[in-house]
Amino acid sequence: MTDPGPLRVLVTVDDDGMGRLPDLVADLRAVGLSVDAVLEHVGVVTGSIDPAGVAGVRAVLGVEGIELERSDWGF
Template identity: 50%
Template sequence: MPRIMVSVDDKSLSDLPRLITDLRQAGLKVDEVLEAIGTVTGSISPDAVGSLMAVPGVAHVEWQRDITIPPDSST
């Protein structure tokens, strides 16, 4: 399943436990809650991503990108 980053609206940070419950009910498998920066990471079925934006308190949903560094070719 694709990995997602959910940004939490500043006004909803005080109600983060409710928001996380709502995200789970919308289909997000929560991996990490970064409360200090208002971000929740996890994975979700591609066809369910739109349901995350309907959760009250969600400011933005973004696909996580995998970054790889190629091996050093000088050795």
């Protein structure tokens, strides 16, 4: 098996987390998330993470969920 490399993920923030988004983003970086975008109006952080780090992201206070990014969009 080859190393699949980092996973591109969507991290959804809960309502409490949206109220302290800068701190939460710092927590996400601390557990290994490489942040691409912080979408404050809709409460989503996009980025990439090693597969082993997914559980750590999910455990961050204020994280509602984590989902793999789809890149197969079209018409």
